[in-house]
Amino acid sequence: MPSLPTHVVAAIPIAAWLGRPGASKRLWLAAAVCAVLPEADVVGFSFGIEYGDLLGHRGLTHSLFFAALLSGLVTAAWFRAGCGPLSARRIWLFLFLVTASHGLLDALTSGGLGVAFFAPFIEKRHFFPVRPIVVSPFSLGRFLSGRGVQVVASEALWVWLPAVLLTVLAVWYQAKRRSRGSHSTIPTNR
Ligand SMILES: [Zn+2]
Numbered sequence: 776m777p778s779l780p781t782h783v784v785a786a787i788p789i790a791a792w793l794g795r796p797g798a799s800k801r802l803w804l805a806a807a808v809c810a811v812l813p814e815a816d817v818v819g820f821s822f823g824i825e826y827g828d829l830l831g832h833r834g835l836t837h838s839l840f841f842a843a844l845l846s847g848l849v850t851a852a853w854f855r856a857g858c859g860p861l862s863a864r865r866i867w868l869f870l871f872l873v874t875a876s877h878g879l880l881d882a883l884t885s886g887g888l889g890v891a892f893f894a895p896f897i898e899k900r901h902f903f904p905v906r907p908i909v910v911s912p913f914s915l916g917r918f919l920s921g922r923g924v925q926v927v928a929s930e931a932l933w934v935w936l937p938a939v940l941l942t943v944l945a946v947w948y949q950a951k952r953r954s955r956g957s958h959s960t961i962p963t964n965r
């Protein structure tokens with residue numbers, strides 16, 4: 776996995792492209808939880824669940840099915856009436872993309888097993904053909920060793936930097952669309 780804060784960073788350009796970077800704190804909190812929750816499957820190791828099992832690490836909780844389910848539950852529980860200018864459907868889409876981004880980032884890492892994107896229907900694990908992100912160790916001790924520096928440098932280059940660029944691009948694009956919209960509403964007759 777990339778480190779947990781990096782999974783949260785991936786939510787920022789998604790919010791920007793959906794047009795609401797200034798969404799409420801409650802929604803941001805929900806998005807942050809959705810971004811990292813798939814990683815909770817590591818508790819399975821303590822119960823003897825194997826890495827490659829359906830409920831193992833990068834299994835069901837990293838699937839698109841789980842992303843759809845989790846975003847549906849969170850939307851139904853806390854955002855049924857929408858949130859500010861965002862409709863419940865838009866919030867579901869945002870939380871789905873944020874949750875799904877967790878597995879997509881994991882599939883770009885250099886270690887572990889692949890991601891079961893299509894579980895529970897297809898259990899096959901997948902990686903992308905290119906995997907530039909150095910995998911983060913599970914233990915904090917190993918992360919704080921020299922390995923952590925490698926992980927942070929790789930995430931900065933391959934996740935944080937693209938996230939900043941995509942966010943800036945989205946903000947620029949939205950502003951351009953808004954200004955085009957306001958020009959088109961200027962009355963042409965006196
Ligand atoms: Zn993960």
